Amino acid sequence: MSIPASDADDSVSAGELSARYDTFVVDLLGSIAYGELSAFERLAIDARHSPSLGDRAVLGKMAVSEFGHYEAICARLNAMGMDPELAMAPFVRMVDSFHERTRPADWHESLMKAYVVETITEEFYAAIAEHLDDATREAIAGVHTSDEQIETLTSLLKTMLAEDPRLSSRLALWGRRMVGEALTQVQRIGAKHSFLVGLRPDATQEQAAAEVQTILSALTRNHSKRMSKLGLTA
Amino acid sequence: MSIPASDADDSVSAGELSARYDTFVVDLLGSIAYGELSAFERLAIDARHSPSLGDRAVLGKMAVSEFGHYEAICARLNAMGMDPELAMAPFVRMVDSFHERTRPADWHESLMKAYVVETITEEFYAAIAEHLDDATREAIAGVHTSDEQIETLTSLLKTMLAEDPRLSSRLALWGRRMVGEALTQVQRIGAKHSFLVGLRPDATQEQAAAEVQTILSALTRNHSKRMSKLGLTA
Numbered sequence: 001m002s003i004p005a006s007d008a009d010d011s012v013s014a015g016e017l018s019a020r021y022d023t024f025v026v027d028l029l030g031s032i033a034y035g036e037l038s039a040f041e042r043l044a045i046d047a048r049h050s051p052s053l054g055d056r057a058v059l060g061k062m063a064v065s066e067f068g069h070y071e072a073i074c075a076r077l078n079a080m081g082m083d084p085e086l087a088m089a090p091f092v093r094m095v096d097s098f099h100e101r102t103r104p105a106d107w108h109e110s111l112m113k114a115y116v117v118e119t120i121t122e123e124f125y126a127a128i129a130e131h132l133d134d135a136t137r138e139a140i141a142g143v144h145t146s147d148e149q150i151e152t153l154t155s156l157l158k159t160m161l162a163e164d165p166r167l168s169s170r171l172a173l174w175g176r177r178m179v180g181e182a183l184t185q186v187q188r189i190g191a192k193h194s195f196l197v198g199l200r201p202d203a204t205q206e207q208a209a210a211e212v213q214t215i216l217s218a219l220t221r222n223h224s225k226r227m228s229k230l231g232l233t234a
Numbered sequence: 235m236s237i238p239a240s241d242a243d244d245s246v247s248a249g250e251l252s253a254r255y256d257t258f259v260v261d262l263l264g265s266i267a268y269g270e271l272s273a274f275e276r277l278a279i280d281a282r283h284s285p286s287l288g289d290r291a292v293l294g295k296m297a298v299s300e301f302g303h304y305e306a307i308c309a310r311l312n313a314m315g316m317d318p319e320l321a322m323a324p325f326v327r328m329v330d331s332f333h334e335r336t337r338p339a340d341w342h343e344s345l346m347k348a349y350v351v352e353t354i355t356e357e358f359y360a361a362i363a364e365h366l367d368d369a370t371r372e373a374i375a376g377v378h379t380s381d382e383q384i385e386t387l388t389s390l391l392k393t394m395l396a397e398d399p400r401l402s403s404r405l406a407l408w409g410r411r412m413v414g415e416a417l418t419q420v421q422r423i424g425a426k427h428s429f430l431v432g433l434r435p436d437a438t439q440e441q442a443a444a445e446v447q448t449i450l451s452a453l454t455r456n457h458s459k460r461m462s463k464l465g466l467t468a
Contacts, residue, residue, distance in 0.1 A: 034287070037287070037290070037291065037294065040278065040294060041278050041279070041281065041282060041294070044274065044275050044278035044279065044297065045275070045278065045279055047275065048275060052319060053268070053271070053318075053319045053322055053323070053326075054318075054319050056271070057271065057304070057305075057308075060271065060274060060275070060301055060304075061301070063278065063301075064298050064301045064302075067294055067295070067297075067298045068298075070291070070294075071291075074291075084287075084288075085286060085287045085288050088287055089287070092287075
Protein backbone atom coordinates (compact mmCIF):
# COMPACT_ATOMS: atom_id res chain seq x y z
CA MET A 1 0.00 0.00 0.00
CA SER A 2 1.35 3.42 -0.92
CA ILE A 3 1.75 5.93 1.84
CA PRO A 4 1.43 9.68 1.44
CA ALA A 5 4.82 11.41 1.29
CA SER A 6 6.21 11.75 4.76
CA ASP A 7 8.47 14.25 6.38
CA ALA A 8 8.47 12.51 9.74
CA ASP A 9 11.30 13.00 12.10
CA ASP A 10 13.82 10.17 12.37
CA SER A 11 12.46 8.83 15.65
CA VAL A 12 9.55 7.11 13.87
CA SER A 13 10.60 4.36 11.49
CA ALA A 14 9.09 3.99 8.04
CA GLY A 15 7.75 0.56 9.06
CA GLU A 16 6.01 2.01 12.06
CA LEU A 17 4.46 4.78 9.99
CA SER A 18 3.28 2.24 7.46
CA ALA A 19 1.68 0.08 10.15
CA ARG A 20 0.05 3.16 11.66
CA TYR A 21 -1.33 4.13 8.27
CA ASP A 22 -2.71 0.64 7.63
CA THR A 23 -4.45 0.59 11.00
CA PHE A 24 -5.89 3.99 10.23
CA VAL A 25 -7.24 2.90 6.85
CA VAL A 26 -8.76 -0.30 8.23
CA ASP A 27 -10.38 1.66 11.08
CA LEU A 28 -11.72 4.20 8.62
CA LEU A 29 -13.11 1.60 6.21
CA GLY A 30 -14.50 -0.47 9.08
CA SER A 31 -16.34 2.54 10.47
CA ILE A 32 -17.67 3.48 7.04
CA ALA A 33 -18.81 -0.11 6.37
CA TYR A 34 -20.69 -0.36 9.64
CA GLY A 35 -22.06 3.15 9.21
CA GLU A 36 -23.49 2.19 5.83
CA LEU A 37 -24.90 -1.15 7.02
CA SER A 38 -26.68 0.52 9.89
CA ALA A 39 -27.83 3.44 7.72
CA PHE A 40 -29.40 0.82 5.45
CA GLU A 41 -31.33 -0.67 8.35
CA ARG A 42 -32.32 2.62 9.94
CA LEU A 43 -33.56 4.12 6.68
CA ALA A 44 -35.58 0.98 5.96
CA ILE A 45 -37.14 1.27 9.42
CA ASP A 46 -37.65 5.05 9.28
CA ALA A 47 -39.32 4.68 5.88
CA ARG A 48 -42.30 3.22 7.69
CA HIS A 49 -43.17 6.69 9.08
CA SER A 50 -43.96 7.91 5.57
CA PRO A 51 -47.41 9.32 4.86
CA SER A 52 -47.66 7.63 1.47
CA LEU A 53 -46.33 4.49 -0.17
CA GLY A 54 -44.52 6.60 -2.76
CA ASP A 55 -42.65 8.55 -0.08
CA ARG A 56 -41.86 5.33 1.71
CA ALA A 57 -39.98 4.13 -1.35
CA VAL A 58 -37.80 7.27 -1.35
CA LEU A 59 -36.07 6.26 1.89
CA GLY A 60 -36.21 2.62 0.79
CA LYS A 61 -34.24 3.49 -2.32
CA MET A 62 -31.67 5.35 -0.24
CA ALA A 63 -31.44 2.35 2.06
CA VAL A 64 -30.73 0.09 -0.88
CA SER A 65 -27.91 2.27 -2.10
CA GLU A 66 -26.37 2.34 1.41
CA PHE A 67 -26.30 -1.43 1.30
CA GLY A 68 -24.43 -1.25 -2.00
CA HIS A 69 -21.87 1.06 -0.36
CA TYR A 70 -21.51 -1.38 2.52
CA GLU A 71 -20.78 -4.19 0.06
CA ALA A 72 -18.26 -2.10 -1.85
CA ILE A 73 -16.30 -1.18 1.29
CA CYS A 74 -16.33 -4.82 2.44
CA ALA A 75 -14.95 -5.81 -0.95
CA ARG A 76 -12.14 -3.29 -0.50
CA LEU A 77 -11.35 -4.63 2.98
CA ASN A 78 -11.32 -8.18 1.62
CA ALA A 79 -8.99 -7.09 -1.18
CA MET A 80 -6.66 -5.73 1.51
CA GLY A 81 -6.74 -9.14 3.19
CA MET A 82 -8.76 -7.78 6.11
CA ASP A 83 -11.88 -9.36 7.61
CA PRO A 84 -14.69 -6.79 7.26
CA GLU A 85 -16.42 -8.16 10.33
CA LEU A 86 -13.35 -7.56 12.50
CA ALA A 87 -12.85 -4.14 10.98
CA MET A 88 -16.43 -3.13 11.74
CA ALA A 89 -16.65 -4.58 15.24
CA PRO A 90 -15.06 -1.65 17.14
CA PHE A 91 -17.64 0.78 15.75
CA VAL A 92 -20.86 -1.14 16.34
CA ARG A 93 -21.65 0.27 19.76
CA MET A 94 -20.93 3.88 18.94
CA VAL A 95 -22.89 3.87 15.70
CA ASP A 96 -25.83 2.02 17.25
CA SER A 97 -25.90 4.44 20.12
CA PHE A 98 -25.85 7.38 17.70
CA HIS A 99 -28.97 5.97 16.06
CA GLU A 100 -30.61 5.33 19.41
CA ARG A 101 -30.04 8.95 20.41
CA THR A 102 -31.39 10.22 17.09
CA ARG A 103 -34.41 8.04 16.56
CA PRO A 104 -36.90 10.05 14.50
CA ALA A 105 -40.36 10.45 16.02
CA ASP A 106 -42.16 10.90 12.72
CA TRP A 107 -41.80 11.24 8.97
CA HIS A 108 -40.58 14.86 9.15
CA GLU A 109 -37.76 13.94 11.47
CA SER A 110 -36.93 10.85 9.41
CA LEU A 111 -36.46 12.89 6.26
CA MET A 112 -34.48 15.56 8.07
CA LYS A 113 -32.23 12.99 9.67
CA ALA A 114 -31.61 11.28 6.34
CA TYR A 115 -30.74 14.63 4.77
CA VAL A 116 -28.45 15.95 7.51
CA VAL A 117 -26.64 12.68 8.17
CA GLU A 118 -26.12 11.80 4.51
CA THR A 119 -24.72 15.15 3.51
CA ILE A 120 -22.42 15.57 6.51
CA THR A 121 -21.15 12.01 6.41
CA GLU A 122 -20.32 12.31 2.78
CA GLU A 123 -18.43 15.57 3.18
CA PHE A 124 -16.55 14.10 6.08
CA TYR A 125 -15.43 11.07 4.08
CA ALA A 126 -14.47 13.27 1.15
CA ALA A 127 -12.36 15.52 3.40
CA ILE A 128 -10.48 12.59 4.87
CA ALA A 129 -10.08 10.77 1.58
CA GLU A 130 -8.01 13.66 0.24
CA HIS A 131 -5.10 12.52 2.36
CA LEU A 132 -5.20 8.86 1.39
CA ASP A 133 -3.71 6.50 -1.14
CA ASP A 134 -5.47 6.04 -4.50
CA ALA A 135 -7.12 2.67 -3.84
CA THR A 136 -8.63 3.81 -0.54
CA ARG A 137 -9.67 7.14 -1.99
CA GLU A 138 -11.40 5.39 -4.86
CA ALA A 139 -13.24 3.02 -2.52
CA ILE A 140 -14.44 5.96 -0.43
CA ALA A 141 -15.46 7.96 -3.49
CA GLY A 142 -17.89 5.14 -4.30
CA VAL A 143 -19.76 5.82 -1.05
CA HIS A 144 -21.72 8.62 -2.58
CA THR A 145 -25.41 9.39 -2.29
CA SER A 146 -26.61 10.27 -5.77
CA ASP A 147 -27.34 13.93 -6.46
CA GLU A 148 -30.77 12.79 -7.57
CA GLN A 149 -31.49 11.32 -4.13
CA ILE A 150 -30.28 14.46 -2.36
CA GLU A 151 -32.43 16.52 -4.73
CA THR A 152 -35.47 14.39 -3.92
CA LEU A 153 -34.87 14.78 -0.19
CA THR A 154 -34.42 18.53 -0.50
CA SER A 155 -37.59 18.96 -2.48
CA LEU A 156 -39.62 16.76 -0.10
CA LEU A 157 -38.35 18.81 2.84
CA LYS A 158 -39.15 22.10 1.09
CA THR A 159 -42.68 20.98 0.26
CA MET A 160 -43.19 19.80 3.79
CA LEU A 161 -42.01 23.10 5.28
CA ALA A 162 -44.10 25.13 2.85
CA GLU A 163 -47.23 23.15 3.72
CA ASP A 164 -46.81 23.49 7.46
CA PRO A 165 -44.82 26.56 8.53
CA ARG A 166 -45.02 25.54 12.19
CA LEU A 167 -42.65 22.71 11.32
CA SER A 168 -39.78 25.15 10.81
CA SER A 169 -38.79 25.67 14.41
CA ARG A 170 -39.15 22.00 15.28
CA LEU A 171 -37.09 20.84 12.32
CA ALA A 172 -34.48 23.55 12.85
CA LEU A 173 -34.02 22.27 16.38
CA TRP A 174 -33.96 18.67 15.21
CA GLY A 175 -31.39 19.55 12.54
CA ARG A 176 -29.19 21.17 15.18
CA ARG A 177 -29.42 18.06 17.33
CA MET A 178 -28.54 15.84 14.38
CA VAL A 179 -25.50 17.85 13.46
CA GLY A 180 -24.37 18.10 17.06
CA GLU A 181 -24.66 14.36 17.54
CA ALA A 182 -22.95 13.65 14.22
CA LEU A 183 -19.96 15.86 14.98
CA THR A 184 -19.66 14.52 18.52
CA GLN A 185 -19.71 11.06 17.03
CA VAL A 186 -16.91 11.90 14.62
CA GLN A 187 -14.76 13.32 17.41
CA ARG A 188 -15.40 10.37 19.69
CA ILE A 189 -14.51 7.82 17.04
CA GLY A 190 -11.46 9.89 16.21
CA ALA A 191 -10.26 10.03 19.78
CA LYS A 192 -10.72 6.34 20.37
CA HIS A 193 -9.45 4.87 17.15
CA SER A 194 -6.40 6.84 16.09
CA PHE A 195 -8.78 7.83 13.42
CA LEU A 196 -8.37 11.46 12.74
CA VAL A 197 -4.99 11.55 14.39
CA GLY A 198 -3.92 9.27 11.57
CA LEU A 199 -4.85 11.71 8.84
CA ARG A 200 -1.16 12.26 8.29
CA PRO A 201 0.73 9.44 9.90
CA ASP A 202 3.67 11.77 10.47
CA ALA A 203 1.75 14.65 12.02
CA THR A 204 2.08 15.60 15.65
CA GLN A 205 -0.98 15.42 17.89
CA GLU A 206 -1.30 19.21 17.67
CA GLN A 207 -1.14 19.28 13.89
CA ALA A 208 -3.69 16.47 13.67
CA ALA A 209 -6.01 18.23 16.10
CA ALA A 210 -5.78 21.45 14.09
CA GLU A 211 -6.56 19.58 10.90
CA VAL A 212 -9.57 17.89 12.46
CA GLN A 213 -10.78 21.27 13.66
CA THR A 214 -10.54 22.62 10.12
CA ILE A 215 -12.61 19.72 8.79
CA LEU A 216 -15.27 20.04 11.50
CA SER A 217 -15.57 23.79 10.90
CA ALA A 218 -16.06 23.24 7.20
CA LEU A 219 -18.72 20.58 7.88
CA THR A 220 -20.57 22.92 10.22
CA ARG A 221 -20.39 25.81 7.77
CA ASN A 222 -21.75 23.75 4.88
CA HIS A 223 -24.49 22.34 7.06
CA SER A 224 -25.58 25.89 7.99
CA LYS A 225 -25.71 26.83 4.31
CA ARG A 226 -27.94 23.85 3.53
CA MET A 227 -30.27 24.72 6.42
CA SER A 228 -30.52 28.32 5.21
CA LYS A 229 -31.52 27.07 1.77
CA LEU A 230 -34.39 25.25 3.45
CA GLY A 231 -35.27 28.48 5.24
CA LEU A 232 -34.17 27.08 8.61
CA THR A 233 -31.86 28.56 11.20
CA ALA A 234 -28.95 26.18 11.69
CA MET B 235 -53.71 -6.71 -23.09
CA SER B 236 -54.20 -10.27 -24.33
CA ILE B 237 -56.64 -12.42 -22.46
CA PRO B 238 -56.36 -16.17 -22.10
CA ALA B 239 -58.68 -18.06 -24.46
CA SER B 240 -62.17 -18.00 -23.08
CA ASP B 241 -65.05 -20.42 -23.33
CA ALA B 242 -67.38 -18.31 -21.26
CA ASP B 243 -71.09 -18.61 -21.71
CA ASP B 244 -72.81 -15.89 -23.65
CA SER B 245 -74.19 -14.14 -20.61
CA VAL B 246 -70.81 -12.52 -19.90
CA SER B 247 -69.64 -10.11 -22.59
CA ALA B 248 -66.07 -10.08 -23.85
CA GLY B 249 -65.70 -6.53 -22.59
CA GLU B 250 -66.80 -7.53 -19.13
CA LEU B 251 -64.35 -10.45 -19.11
CA SER B 252 -61.59 -8.16 -20.22
CA ALA B 253 -62.35 -5.66 -17.47
CA ARG B 254 -62.51 -8.45 -14.94
CA TYR B 255 -59.14 -9.75 -16.11
CA ASP B 256 -57.54 -6.30 -15.91
CA THR B 257 -58.82 -5.80 -12.38
CA PHE B 258 -57.45 -9.16 -11.46
CA VAL B 259 -54.00 -8.40 -12.87
CA VAL B 260 -53.83 -5.00 -11.18
CA ASP B 261 -54.91 -6.55 -7.87
CA LEU B 262 -52.34 -9.29 -8.27
CA LEU B 263 -49.49 -6.92 -9.14
CA GLY B 264 -50.55 -4.49 -6.42
CA SER B 265 -50.45 -7.23 -3.81
CA ILE B 266 -47.08 -8.47 -5.05
CA ALA B 267 -45.65 -4.94 -5.06
CA TYR B 268 -46.73 -4.24 -1.51
CA GLY B 269 -45.68 -7.71 -0.42
CA GLU B 270 -42.18 -7.05 -1.76
CA LEU B 271 -41.94 -3.55 -0.29
CA SER B 272 -42.90 -4.83 3.13
CA ALA B 273 -40.67 -7.90 2.82
CA PHE B 274 -37.83 -5.46 2.17
CA GLU B 275 -38.56 -3.58 5.35
CA ARG B 276 -39.20 -6.62 7.52
CA LEU B 277 -36.04 -8.40 6.38
CA ALA B 278 -34.00 -5.28 7.05
CA ILE B 279 -35.48 -5.11 10.53
CA ASP B 280 -35.20 -8.85 11.23
CA ALA B 281 -31.55 -8.78 10.12
CA ARG B 282 -30.79 -7.00 13.37
CA HIS B 283 -31.39 -10.25 15.30
CA SER B 284 -28.34 -11.80 13.66
CA PRO B 285 -25.54 -13.11 15.87
CA SER B 286 -22.80 -11.78 13.58
CA LEU B 287 -22.37 -8.91 11.17
CA GLY B 288 -21.80 -11.37 8.33
CA ASP B 289 -25.13 -13.09 8.96
CA ARG B 290 -26.82 -9.76 9.25
CA ALA B 291 -25.79 -8.98 5.70
CA VAL B 292 -27.43 -12.20 4.44
CA LEU B 293 -30.93 -10.94 5.25
CA GLY B 294 -29.85 -7.44 4.22
CA LYS B 295 -28.97 -8.73 0.77
CA MET B 296 -32.32 -10.47 0.48
CA ALA B 297 -34.03 -7.26 1.55
CA VAL B 298 -32.25 -5.36 -1.19
CA SER B 299 -33.38 -7.80 -3.85
CA GLU B 300 -36.98 -7.56 -2.61
CA PHE B 301 -36.79 -3.82 -3.14
CA GLY B 302 -35.64 -4.46 -6.71
CA HIS B 303 -38.70 -6.69 -7.22
CA TYR B 304 -40.93 -3.97 -5.81
CA GLU B 305 -39.51 -1.48 -8.30
CA ALA B 306 -39.92 -3.89 -11.22
CA ILE B 307 -43.59 -4.55 -10.42
CA CYS B 308 -44.24 -0.81 -10.02
CA ALA B 309 -42.64 -0.27 -13.42
CA ARG B 310 -45.01 -2.86 -14.92
CA LEU B 311 -48.02 -1.18 -13.29
CA ASN B 312 -46.87 2.19 -14.61
CA ALA B 313 -46.46 0.68 -18.07
CA MET B 314 -50.09 -0.47 -17.83
CA GLY B 315 -51.10 3.09 -17.01
CA MET B 316 -51.92 2.18 -13.42
CA ASP B 317 -50.83 4.06 -10.30
CA PRO B 318 -48.78 1.59 -8.19
CA GLU B 319 -49.79 3.38 -5.02
CA LEU B 320 -53.49 2.89 -5.73
CA ALA B 321 -52.89 -0.70 -6.75
CA MET B 322 -51.04 -1.46 -3.50
CA ALA B 323 -53.39 0.39 -1.15
CA PRO B 324 -56.01 -2.39 -0.71
CA PHE B 325 -53.34 -4.83 0.50
CA VAL B 326 -51.49 -2.72 3.04
CA ARG B 327 -53.55 -3.71 6.06
CA MET B 328 -53.58 -7.43 5.38
CA VAL B 329 -49.90 -7.69 4.62
CA ASP B 330 -48.94 -5.54 7.62
CA SER B 331 -51.11 -7.63 9.87
CA PHE B 332 -49.50 -10.82 8.51
CA HIS B 333 -46.11 -9.44 9.53
CA GLU B 334 -47.41 -8.36 12.92
CA ARG B 335 -48.69 -11.86 13.58
CA THR B 336 -45.43 -13.44 12.46
CA ARG B 337 -42.88 -11.19 14.08
CA PRO B 338 -39.76 -13.30 14.73
CA ALA B 339 -38.55 -13.37 18.32
CA ASP B 340 -34.94 -14.09 17.47
CA TRP B 341 -32.46 -14.86 14.73
CA HIS B 342 -33.57 -18.48 14.32
CA GLU B 343 -37.15 -17.46 13.74
CA SER B 344 -36.06 -14.63 11.41
CA LEU B 345 -34.17 -17.02 9.16
CA MET B 346 -36.97 -19.57 9.22
CA LYS B 347 -39.55 -16.94 8.37
CA ALA B 348 -37.45 -15.65 5.50
CA TYR B 349 -37.06 -19.17 4.17
CA VAL B 350 -40.68 -20.29 4.48
CA VAL B 351 -42.24 -17.07 3.25
CA GLU B 352 -39.86 -16.61 0.32
CA THR B 353 -40.26 -20.11 -1.03
CA ILE B 354 -44.02 -20.30 -0.63
CA THR B 355 -44.66 -16.84 -2.02
CA GLU B 356 -42.59 -17.58 -5.04
CA GLU B 357 -44.32 -20.86 -5.80
CA PHE B 358 -47.64 -19.16 -5.38
CA TYR B 359 -46.81 -16.43 -7.87
CA ALA B 360 -45.43 -18.98 -10.30
CA ALA B 361 -48.61 -21.07 -10.09
CA ILE B 362 -50.83 -18.09 -10.77
CA ALA B 363 -48.61 -16.67 -13.49
CA GLU B 364 -49.18 -19.78 -15.61
CA HIS B 365 -52.65 -18.55 -16.42
CA LEU B 366 -51.70 -15.03 -17.39
CA ASP B 367 -50.73 -13.02 -20.44
CA ASP B 368 -47.07 -12.86 -21.46
CA ALA B 369 -46.24 -9.37 -20.18
CA THR B 370 -47.70 -10.06 -16.73
CA ARG B 371 -46.08 -13.48 -16.58
CA GLU B 372 -42.74 -11.98 -17.43
CA ALA B 373 -43.08 -9.29 -14.77
CA ILE B 374 -43.93 -11.91 -12.16
CA ALA B 375 -41.10 -14.20 -13.26
CA GLY B 376 -38.73 -11.35 -12.34
CA VAL B 377 -39.84 -11.58 -8.69
CA HIS B 378 -37.53 -14.45 -8.01
CA THR B 379 -35.25 -14.99 -5.03
CA SER B 380 -31.93 -16.19 -6.41
CA ASP B 381 -31.09 -19.87 -5.96
CA GLU B 382 -27.91 -18.69 -4.31
CA GLN B 383 -29.87 -16.83 -1.64
CA ILE B 384 -32.13 -19.82 -0.99
CA GLU B 385 -29.02 -22.02 -0.79
CA THR B 386 -27.46 -19.67 1.75
CA LEU B 387 -30.62 -19.67 3.87
CA THR B 388 -30.87 -23.45 3.73
CA SER B 389 -27.29 -23.94 4.77
CA LEU B 390 -27.54 -21.40 7.61
CA LEU B 391 -30.66 -23.19 8.88
CA LYS B 392 -28.99 -26.59 8.63
CA THR B 393 -25.93 -25.43 10.55
CA MET B 394 -28.12 -23.83 13.19
CA LEU B 395 -30.17 -27.01 13.67
CA ALA B 396 -27.06 -29.18 13.78
CA GLU B 397 -25.49 -26.97 16.44
CA ASP B 398 -28.54 -26.93 18.68
CA PRO B 399 -30.80 -29.98 18.28
CA ARG B 400 -33.30 -28.55 20.77
CA LEU B 401 -34.15 -25.95 18.16
CA SER B 402 -35.84 -28.55 15.96
CA SER B 403 -39.16 -28.73 17.70
CA ARG B 404 -39.39 -24.97 18.18
CA LEU B 405 -38.56 -24.23 14.54
CA ALA B 406 -40.83 -27.00 13.27
CA LEU B 407 -43.67 -25.36 15.18
CA TRP B 408 -42.70 -21.91 13.96
CA GLY B 409 -42.53 -23.21 10.38
CA ARG B 410 -46.04 -24.59 10.72
CA ARG B 411 -47.30 -21.28 12.02
CA MET B 412 -45.64 -19.44 9.14
CA VAL B 413 -47.14 -21.66 6.50
CA GLY B 414 -50.55 -21.59 8.15
CA GLU B 415 -50.53 -17.79 8.28
CA ALA B 416 -49.23 -17.53 4.72
CA LEU B 417 -51.92 -19.78 3.27
CA THR B 418 -54.66 -18.09 5.31
CA GLN B 419 -53.38 -14.81 3.97
CA VAL B 420 -53.56 -16.02 0.38
CA GLN B 421 -57.13 -17.23 0.84
CA ARG B 422 -58.21 -14.03 2.52
CA ILE B 423 -56.76 -11.83 -0.17
CA GLY B 424 -58.31 -14.11 -2.73
CA ALA B 425 -61.76 -13.91 -1.21
CA LYS B 426 -61.70 -10.15 -0.86
CA HIS B 427 -60.14 -9.08 -4.12
CA SER B 428 -61.52 -11.32 -6.85
CA PHE B 429 -58.00 -12.45 -6.79
CA LEU B 430 -57.95 -16.17 -7.15
CA VAL B 431 -61.45 -16.21 -8.49
CA GLY B 432 -60.02 -14.32 -11.41
CA LEU B 433 -57.51 -17.02 -12.31
CA ARG B 434 -59.68 -17.77 -15.30
CA PRO B 435 -61.98 -14.86 -15.88
CA ASP B 436 -64.53 -17.20 -17.38
CA ALA B 437 -64.51 -19.80 -14.61
CA THR B 438 -67.42 -20.33 -12.27
CA GLN B 439 -66.95 -19.76 -8.55
CA GLU B 440 -66.76 -23.53 -8.05
CA GLN B 441 -64.14 -24.05 -10.74
CA ALA B 442 -62.06 -21.20 -9.33
CA ALA B 443 -62.33 -22.56 -5.81
CA ALA B 444 -61.21 -26.00 -6.99
CA GLU B 445 -58.25 -24.48 -8.80
CA VAL B 446 -57.24 -22.51 -5.75
CA GLN B 447 -57.46 -25.67 -3.68
CA THR B 448 -55.11 -27.42 -6.11
CA ILE B 449 -52.59 -24.62 -5.82
CA LEU B 450 -52.76 -24.51 -2.02
CA SER B 451 -52.30 -28.30 -1.80
CA ALA B 452 -49.23 -28.13 -3.99
CA LEU B 453 -47.78 -25.30 -1.89
CA THR B 454 -48.34 -27.28 1.30
CA ARG B 455 -46.82 -30.43 -0.18
CA ASN B 456 -43.68 -28.64 -1.35
CA HIS B 457 -43.33 -26.86 1.95
CA SER B 458 -43.44 -30.24 3.76
CA LYS B 459 -40.71 -31.57 1.49
CA ARG B 460 -38.49 -28.60 2.28
CA MET B 461 -39.06 -29.02 6.01
CA SER B 462 -38.16 -32.72 5.75
CA LYS B 463 -34.92 -31.81 4.04
CA LEU B 464 -34.11 -29.68 7.08
CA GLY B 465 -34.97 -32.66 9.27
CA LEU B 466 -38.11 -30.95 10.57
CA THR B 467 -41.67 -32.26 10.79
CA ALA B 468 -43.91 -29.99 8.75
